[in-house]
Amino acid sequence: MTKTWIRREVEIPNHMALARLEKCPELGPKLLFFSGGTALRRTSARLVNYTHNSVHVITPFDSGGSSAKLRLAFKMPAVGDIRNRLMALADQSLRGNPEIFALFAHRLPQAESQEQLRLALDQMVRGKHPLVACIHDPMRKIVRNHLAMLQQSLPEDFDLRGASIGNLVLAGGYLANRRHLDPVIFMFSNLVQVRGTVRPVVNKNLQLAAELADGTLVVGQHKMTGKETAKLASPIERLYLSDDTGRPVDQPIREKMSSLIHSAELICYPMGSFHSSVLANLLPRGVGQAVSRAACPKVYVPSTGLDPECLGLCVADQVERLGQVLMADAPGIRLSDVLHFVLVDQKHGQYPGGLDLARIRNLGVEVIDCPLIGYGHSPDIDDRFLAPILLSLA
Incomplete structure (x- = not known):
């Protein structure tokens, strides 16, 4: 087999190519995303109409919400964003086991007592709860066994208030599989017919830490997003992986993660919390090298609207920081090895820190200015625009 480089002009979006992909999504391109949270959920759900081969590298460093309780109890990686992405890619037809989908999407009530919540969990373990009773064997036995291990x-x-049942099932599977996430992700991907690949960037219980411009040290992803605590008062200067005390940890990725990245046909750094969702995935040792070796287009899609983590950063600053994190992984990596395009909507997009497109172009990165924002008052990037553009670039 001979490999060679080609250069071609691409129409964005390429409607003819999209029509072909829609007819046979099983043979669609391998688009790889470094993400976390919910920002990419709708785009992921739309992608399955065109490709069943997308790859989603998810940050397991979330330290808020339902995931935080499980992390504290079992010293484990966060599973909430993994569950979220599995559900976004799941086949919601009868073939995809909608009963499993409904169970994973369910949360225990906030208003009930702990006694009532533990009773509901016990009913699930015994297979008596309606959400579990309707699942067919052997899937029901798998769910019950994982919940029993968790129980x-x-x-x-x-505290079970507001607990995501999907998170509890994944945590039980993690404990049942000798504290490995890959086996339980693989199992439930098959159960709900996930049309894509979902993997945590590392299978480790680590925290996200940041040094702020005013010298403050922040340990914990949830303290950076402004969702559960006050928004950052000073810009983030440095982001790194740490233990619970804030001490830096040098964590490599596994060879199979490196191979997964290397095999991508397009790599996307998508919208979402810039530091805790996007850059967090790029911190483990080996990610930058794997990205630089992947012979495919590499695209950054900056968020529109306010991102509290981007205090003091324009989009050009974000491009530089993205490149710095990836290039720091090994000597000799250039920005052109890890980033080629930045997608913006200059007409409709809201970029609070500004764009500075001239500076981006001076870095050697091509700016693609195209419609990304949907109709109405929402500043969010619309999956109806973004998915076809990324597929056309692959």
């Missing part, structure tokens, strides 16, 4: 391991003071 047996729960600390007495564990």
Whole structure:
């Protein structure tokens, strides 16, 4: 087999290519995303109409919400964003086991007592709860076994209010599989017919830490987003992986993650919380090298609207920081090895820090200015525009 480079002009969006992909999504391109949270959920759900081969590298460093309780109890990676992406890519037809989908999407009530919540969990373990009773065997046995493992391991003071059942099932599977996430992700990907690949960037219990411009040290992803605590008062100067005390940790990716990145047909750094969702995935050792070796287009899609983590940063600053994190992975990596395009909507997009397109172009990165924002008052990037553009670039 001979490999060679080609250069071609691409129409964006390429409607003819999209029509072909829609007819046979099983043979669609391998678009790889470094993400976390919910910003890419709608785009992921739309992608399955065109490709069943997208790859989603998810940050497991979330330290807020339902995931935080499980992390604290079991010293484990966060599973909430993984569950979210599995559900976005799941086949919601009868072939995809909608009963499993409904169970994973369910949360225990906030208003009930701990006694009532533990009773509901026990009913699920025994297969008596309506959400579990309707699942066919052997899937029901798998769910019950994982929930039983979780139930047996729960600390007495564990707060079940608002707990995601999907998170509890994944956590139980993690404990049942000798504290490995890949086997349980693989199992449930098959159960709900996930049309794509979802993997945490590393299978480790680590925290996200940041040094701010005013010298403050922030440990914990949830303290950076402004969702559960006050917004940052000073810009983030440095982001790194740490233990619970804020001490830096040098964490490499596994060879199979490196191979997954290397095999991508397009790499996207998508919209979302810039530091805690996008850059967080790029911090483990080996990510930058794997990205630089991947012979495919590499695209950054900056968020529109306010991102509290981007205090003091324009889009050009974000491009530089993105490149710096990836290039720091190994000597000799250039910006042109890890980033080629930046997608913006100059006419409709809201970029609070500004764009500075001239500076981006001076860095050797091509700016693609195209419609990304939907109709109405929302500043969010519309999946109806973004998915066809990314597929046309692949």
